[in-house]
Amino acid sequence: MPNNLQSQDYIRISATTLTPPSVRRHEEEVAKLIDVTRCIGCKACQAACMEWNNLRGSVGQFEGTYDNPLDLDPNTWTLMRFTEWDNPKGDLEWLIRKDGCMHCEDPGCLKACPAPGAIVQYASGIVDFVSENCIGCGYCVKGCPFNIPRISQVDHKSYKCTLCSDRVGVGLEPACVKACPTGAIMFGSKTDMTTWASERVEDLKSRGFENAGLYDPPGVGGTHVMYVLHHADMPSIYAGLPDNPHISTFVQAWKGALKPIALAGVAFAAVAGFLHWVVWGSNEVEDRDEKEAAELIRAEGGPK
């Protein structure tokens, strides 16, 4: 695997059976906190993401919704998703969620990836794709519980939010955080963000949102992108945010038990064959067989 200058920062590396460099495990974990309740849907974050990461998607079609483009793609690493939700009181609520990679503590993409070093997790918790190692198989798409990675049909590489690892690495906040005009996107240590979120949640509860809460799903070990939701009891109303995300059982079996079992089965077959040969030897035609065959042929009318 080709190294880059930050290799000692990796605490998880895709498709490796070895322990990644762990001298920096003490580093404080970071988190981006997206306060959905303070978002005005201006898409400054989307623009800033394109700007910093130098992404230029093709101009699409207007589909009669505020979602633009309609979905994440190799050039769209973050996307505002708009939902019109009729609350039980009969009022309309406009829910706006900034979608993108959640930077799971236990990343399904990394677990599923077959290419060594194509997906890494830094000591800070950021999950990053190393394009030069990516083989474009799309296993990360299957591993991800949030449906985030997108494979480019142009270069067959997988793309998603990097949490601006290049900015964070030099002490800057992610571009979307920098651009947000309402302070709906915050960035800092995970501890600080959790504390800040709990203040926000308390405030929201005092204002009538009794189900307000922090979205930091334990099914994936928590995430390094968290949401403050006014309706944390129903994450899925926010454009399908998973209620209880976890790495699929099928992916767990495929990337877990099956690997040693299958290789053991193959090895067993090979060893069994070799031992059979050692014990019983090869089965060779004897002179007697040729004689018997010749007799049969003669009896039936001689050689052809």
Add this chain to the structure above:
Amino acid sequence: MTYPRGIFIRNSATQRVNHWITAACFVLLMISGLAMFHPMLFWLSALFGGGQWMRAVHPWVGCILVVSYAGMIVQYVRDNLPTHDDVAWMKAIGSVLTNDEEHIPEVPRFNTGQKFVFWSMALLVPVLLITGLAIWDAYFEHATPIETQRIAALIHSMAAAIAIIIWIIHVYAAIWVRGSVRAMTRGYVTPGWAWRHHRKWLRQLVETGSMGPRPGS
């Protein structure tokens, strides 16, 4: 086609070519598949010019194998249909494994072990095809839901592992039973080989005055 005098044709030229196309595809698929299956085997991707090339080539080789194996089915299915001979052969499996030829019943063109390989692959190849298409992202990324693709990836890996195990049995049997490799490379066996391993087949050929591979041909 030139064959030595007095031999029997075990596999026709068409069958042999068909077999080796299938075999080449299988080996390429196995190597690339194992490389994508287990991190410790990823180095095998270098044989394909790197991970990207391996990922791109694997499904196409699979397509060739599917067509090729369909040809195998057409050419071999008649002699692989189960018969009463298989019951007798299975009862004598202990003698088979210990080279105790005296106690093995007379075998037609294929014994039960060979039929097992044939039918296992006839089942596994379509399973690998269908699950493989579902996870062929370059063309079918959006053809099925992601959950379906997860199941497909799991089944594809399991089916492939079983296929590889059966392939090992197949290859070992060919090495174990001397003369079998030539039966698939040059296509012929000696009368003694036919007498020893497929006596019923030999009797059928001799009765019809045929050189093989099938009575009357």
